[in-house]
Amino acid sequence: MSRIGVFICHCGENISRTVDVERVAQVTARLPGVAIALDYKYMCSDPGQNLLKKAVAEHKLDGVVVAACSPRMHEKTFRNAARAAGLNPFLCEMANIREHCSWVHEDREEATAKAIDIVKFTVSRVKKDRALAPITVPITKRALVIGGGIAGIQAALDIADAGHQVVLVEREPSIGGHMAQLSETFPTLDCSQCIMTPKMVDVANHPNIKLYTWSEIEEVSGYIGNFQVTVRRKARSVDEDKCTGCGVCMAKCPQKKIDNAFDRNLGTRPAIYVPFPQAVPNTPVIDRDNCTRFKTGKCGVCEKVCGPGAIDYGQQDQLIVEPVGAIVVASGFDLYNIGPKPADSPYEGYGEFGYGAIPDVIDGLTFERLASASGPTGGKILRPSDGKEPKQVVFIQCVGSRAREKGISYCSKICCMYTAKHTMLYKHKIHDGQAYVFFMDARTPGKNYDEFWRRAVEEEEAVYIRGMVSRLYQKGDKVVVMGSDVLVGVQVEIEADLVVLATAVQARTGADLLAQKLGISYDRYNFYSEAHAKLKPVECATAGIYLAGACQGPKDIPDTVSQASAAAAKVMTLFAKDQLEREPIVARVNERNCAGCLACKKVCPYGAVEEKEIRDRNGNLIKTVAYVNPGVCGGCGTCQATCPSKSVELDGYTDEQIMAMIEAL
Amino acid sequence: MSPNRKFALSYSYYPGCSLHASAKEYDVSTKGVFNALRIGLKEVPDWFCCGATPAHNVDELLSLALCAKNLSLAGKVEGDLAVACAACFSRLKTTQHRLKENDIKRKQVETAIDGPVPLGKKVKHLLEILAKDFGLDKLEGAVQKPLTGLKIACYYGCLLTRPPEVPELDDCEAPTIMENVIKAVGGEPVAWSHRLECCGANFTLSRPGVILKLSNEILASAKDAGADCIMVACPLCHGNLDIRQEEIEQATGRRYGMPVFYITQLVGLACGVSPLRLGLESMIVSPAALLREKNLL
Numbered sequence: 010m011s012r013i014g015v016f017i018c019h020c021g022e023n024i025s026r027t028v029d030v031e032r033v034a035q036v037t038a039r040l041p042g043v044a045i046a047l048d049y050k051y052m053c054s055d056p057g058q059n060l061l062k063k064a065v066a067e068h069k070l071d072g073v074v075v076a077a078c079s080p081r082m083h084e085k086t087f088r089n090a091a092r093a094a095g096l097n098p099f100l101c102e103m104a105n106i107r108e109h110c111s112w113v114h115e116d117r118e119e120a121t122a123k124a125i126d127i128v129k130f131t132v133s134r135v136k137k138d139r140a141l142a143p144i145t146v147p148i149t150k151r152a153l154v155i156g157g158g159i160a161g162i163q164a165a166l167d168i169a170d171a172g173h174q175v176v177l178v179e180r181e182p183s184i185g186g187h188m189a190q191l192s193e194t195f196p197t198l199d200c201s202q203c204i205m206t207p208k209m210v211d212v213a214n215h216p217n218i219k220l221y222t223w224s225e226i227e228e229v230s231g232y233i234g235n236f237q238v239t240v241r242r243k244a245r246s247v248d249e250d251k252c253t254g255c256g257v258c259m260a261k262c263p264q265k266k267i268d269n270a271f272d273r274n275l276g277t278r279p280a281i282y283v284p285f286p287q288a289v290p291n292t293p294v295i296d297r298d299n300c301t302r303f304k305t306g307k308c309g310v311c312e313k314v315c316g317p318g319a320i321d322y323g324q325q326d327q328l329i330v331e332p333v334g335a336i337v338v339a340s341g342f343d344l345y346n347i348g349p350k351p352a353d354s355p356y357e358g359y360g361e362f363g364y365g366a367i368p369d370v371i372d373g374l375t376f377e378r379l380a381s382a383s384g385p386t387g388g389k390i391l392r393p394s395d396g397k398e399p400k401q402v403v404f405i406q407c408v409g410s411r412a413r414e415k416g417i418s419y420c421s422k423i424c425c426m427y428t429a430k431h432t433m434l435y436k437h438k439i440h441d442g443q444a445y446v447f448f449m450d451a452r453t454p455g456k457n458y459d460e461f462w463r464r465a466v467e468e469e470e471a472v473y474i475r476g477m478v479s480r481l482y483q484k485g486d487k488v489v490v491m492g493s494d495v496l497v498g499v500q501v502e503i504e505a506d507l508v509v510l511a512t513a514v515q516a517r518t519g520a521d522l523l524a525q526k527l528g529i530s531y532d533r534y535n536f537y538s539e540a541h542a543k544l545k546p547v548e549c550a551t552a553g554i555y556l557a558g559a560c561q562g563p564k565d566i567p568d569t570v571s572q573a574s575a576a577a578a579k580v581m582t583l584f585a586k587d588q589l590e591r592e593p594i595v596a597r598v599n600e601r602n603c604a605g606c607l608a609c610k611k612v613c614p615y616g617a618v619e620e621k622e623i624r625d626r627n628g629n630l631i632k633t634v635a636y637v638n639p640g641v642c643g644g645c646g647t648c649q650a651t652c653p654s655k656s657v658e659l660d661g662y663t664d665e666q667i668m669a670m671i672e673a674l
Numbered sequence: 675m676s677p678n679r680k681f682a683l684s685y686s687y688y689p690g691c692s693l694h695a696s697a698k699e700y701d702v703s704t705k706g707v708f709n710a711l712r713i714g715l716k717e718v719p720d721w722f723c724c725g726a727t728p729a730h731n732v733d734e735l736l737s738l739a740l741c742a743k744n745l746s747l748a749g750k751v752e753g754d755l756a757v758a759c760a761a762c763f764s765r766l767k768t769t770q771h772r773l774k775e776n777d778i779k780r781k782q783v784e785t786a787i788d789g790p791v792p793l794g795k796k797v798k799h800l801l802e803i804l805a806k807d808f809g810l811d812k813l814e815g816a817v818q819k820p821l822t823g824l825k826i827a828c829y830y831g832c833l834l835t836r837p838p839e840v841p842e843l844d845d846c847e848a849p850t851i852m853e854n855v856i857k858a859v860g861g862e863p864v865a866w867s868h869r870l871e872c873c874g875a876n877f878t879l880s881r882p883g884v885i886l887k888l889s890n891e892i893l894a895s896a897k898d899a900g901a902d903c904i905m906v907a908c909p910l911c912h913g914n915l916d917i918r919q920e921e922i923e924q925a926t927g928r929r930y931g932m933p934v935f936y937i938t939q940l941v942g943l944a945c946g947v948s949p950l951r952l953g954l955e956s957m958i959v960s961p962a963a964l965l966r967e968k969n970l971l
């Protein structure tokens with residue numbers, strides 16, 4: 010006969026408001042095999058846990074049921090308490106009477122009856138629990154960081170400084186991300202390049218960082234502590250070891266008329282290029298789609314002029330496998346485009362703003378390039394259409410953000426601040442110019458943020474108009490902005506020389522594909538999902554994978570850097586141990602019964618099932634059976650449901666246990 | 675003989691009040707064009723006012739019931755429902771949209787009109803019929819006198835494409851359907867800024883000052899864009915731009931002399947409908963000189 014203890018939690022009032030916890034205790038105390046049933050206000054508190062420990066000792070319990078919240082919340086807590094009381098922790102199970110009962114029901118009678126049922130079947134399950142020992146797996150103490158924006162750079166440097174190897178994979182020819190494109194940054198107006206480039210150089214020089222630029226993630230397999238990552242190094246057509254970065258090839262390249270994406274197409278670049286002068290690494294790449302040599306076979310100037318002979322037209326993509334123990338995803342964001350909706354995008358675009366066809370209507374990032382000392386105009390704010398200095402500039406906030414009808418209902422968080430910054434940068438450069446801002450709300454929480462915004466309004470004389478813009482159209486060389494001022498209650502029309510749109514921060518195009526390779530989840534906007542909105546903000550639900558920066562949601566630099574360091578700290582915590590302890594809730598094969606059909610191997614989503622040969626003493630093959638690698642098994646139970654001979658079972662969820670639970674109802 | 679047997683395409687037709695009064699030329703030219711293109715058109719018997727712009731400002735149920743009753747009358751005539759007036763089109767489509775998404779409203783309206791509302795009956799604006807059902811290719815093939823050299827400002831007004839979820843006609847803020855029709859019949863649509871601005875519509879009697887301002891901006895931007903004339907698909911817009919043009923000219927001191935055509939008048943001209951069957955003579959700003967200059971008359 011078992012001796013089971015049942016502990017029913019009130020969860021403050023969360024459970025006791027709808028469930029009569031005392032009655033649950035009374036009823037379950039009489040179940041066969043239950044030695045004691047108690048209720049308590051907060052089981053997870055210290056006194057609550059002590060109650061459990063004391064009962065284990067006093068009543069010599071051989072199993073424990075805690076009827077409280079979801080096991081995702083507190084299973085660990087109570088299993089630790091059971092262990093402290095000398096019980097095998099896997100003989101302690103939770104009965105979820107909060108999420109599965111009190112929170113979703115209103116009728117007290119019915120909810121109480123249901124809570125009793127839940128406790129009943131959990132008691133039946135615990136009776137058939139086995140004592141289990143945790144599984145340990147070795148940890149590869151190297152980390153992969155995906156994306157070399159400020160988030161990836163910070164995470165890589167932190168982990169590398171802690172003495173661990175880091176593989177940093179960046180898709181573009183240089184690291185830097187969006188921050189490299191910014192002019193000066195709020196809230197202090199320090200130059201982005203000045204604070205960014207030293208960090209980029211640190212990455213390049215760090216002995217613990219292996220930098221792969223112009224590279225992408227091809228495939229990811231394995232699990233926490235033991236990932237195998239295949240990286241595709243795209244053909245650069247330039248030998249990185251030989252290139253000295255002298256730049257002669259770029260100067261002599263005859264094809265110089267290619268839109269420079271880094272400068273938001275305001276300037277041009279050659280076919281062999283680095284995206285910007287401070288690029289890291291300073292090794293150019295040949296843009297094969299636009300290179301005359303690759304298009305017609307008739308050029309080869311760069312090869313001729315390259316002193317060290319670094320040009321290699323025959324270079325091929327290379328696939329490299331890197332074993333790592335943890336992954337930090339830092340792939341950043343894209344900006345909303347007001348152009349017409351592409352077929353594969355959920356976003357509508359702005360027909361009322363001309364769908365991006367008016368040349369002097371630009372976005373905030375383009376304005377950053379205009380204002381940047383290293384930009385295409387050398388830091389002079391000149392409008393794209395005719396290169397004139399704009400004397401009236403209208404800034405429009407919330408373009409695409411907080412606009413449900415356009416597909417995005419969230420706030421992009423950074424635009425109020427960078428628009429205020431833009432009005433200042435503008436005023437600092439064009440003293441007699443006037444900036445207008447159309448805004449819905451000015452959202453400026455953050456240290457020194459509201460002060461910054463007030464400065465834009467009070468000292469730099471930006472005129473803030475609360476209201477939205479209904480239409481932009483070209484009239485002569487002006488852009489007419491039709492909007493409303495909802496505070497005064499009038500229609501406003503401004504003839505602007507330049508219009509700057511604070512377009513929404515959106516997830517990277519293709520962010521979903523990367524997530525699928527990594528096996529991490531993402532929200533309806535394709536931003537990556539953290540494991541818990543409050544308590545696990547940098548962890549993914551997939552163990553061993555962490556998030557940093559704007560790939561998780563709109564973020565400014567301070568938040569991005571904090572999150573990147575937090576993700577790095579999580580990686581270091583993982584690497585602090587040599588072995589990783591894993592829950593032993595894994596599938597086991599009964600080798601005697603297994604017929605070796607390997608149906609389980611086909612259905613296993615984790616690739617945990619291997620073939621195992623069973624041989625006699627003389628080495629003759631007797632049969633082949635399935636073997637579940639406990640390090641890889643995710644404990645989903647799919648194999649158990651599939652096995653035709655019932656030869657594989659998940660510990661803690663065996664068929665016998667599940668049948669017993671059903672019978673208890 | 676039923677029109678359905680005579681023509682490959684055939685519609686029930688809701689002209690709306692304006693087309694029997696101030697916008698007779700729209701009705702006449704619609705029939706002229708449809709006849710020329712051999713598209714059947716059968717007027718809904720006993721139709722009445724859709725409530726237009728006033729009703730829904732006063733009482734939503736009334737405005738829905740007026741349209742619902744008309745839809746139910748239209749349900750008795752075969753074919754999708756062709757509508758010429760942008761306001762009627764908007765009201766009829768809005769009614770269907772509202773009643774489809776709101777069961778309670780639908781039941782109230784059904785009680786009010788004592789019968790079901792045919793929510794599946796397709797309501798189509800003439801533009802849609804010409805551009806989509808009949809098709810631009812066939813329209814091009816039907817042209818006898820292309821509108822070569824005629825620079826036309828296609829004016830949608832505010833109702834034809836809005837709100838985005840209701841008319842299902844074209845891109846709500848950057849439509850091209852009118853321009854496409856004009857190109858098919860050989861005209862030259864101009865690029866201009868005020869294609870979708872409001873003309874003031876029903877303020878025409880209550881606050882004429884508003885009309886003067888809004889309609890003046892439309893005329894001015896069409897003129898500045900180099901247009902010879904404006905083309906509309908709504909009798910309310912027509913009233914403001916054509917009938918009030920002289921008043922606007924007096925108030926602003928700028929002379930426009932800009933004929934304002936209905937789409938069916940221009941398509942009719944191109945497809946060889948006799949000018950006498952297009953109601954050109956009822957236009958206040960006479961198009962005669964312009965059309966003669968372009969050899970279209």
Ligand SMILES: Cc1cc2nc3c(=O)[nH]c(=O)nc-3n(C[C@H](O)[C@H](O)[C@H](O)COP(=O)(O)OP(=O)(O)OC[C@H]3O[C@@H](n4cnc5c(N)ncnc54)[C@H](O)[C@@H]3O)c2cc1C
Binds near residue numbers: 161180560
């Ligand atoms: C107009 C504008 C002005 C701003 N001004 C300020 C300011 O003044 N102050 C401030 O604090 N913040 C500002 N920000 C916000 C700032 O840009 C972001 O906080 C910051 O860039 C986020 O960094 P990140 O590394 O997360 O993303 P990103 O900068 O987007 O970097 C991501 C990197 O990952 C790479 N990558 C993407 N996908 C892959 C892949 N699949 N494989 C490999 N690599 C990949 C990208 O190429 C990129 O290098 C501004 C933003 C904008 C748009």
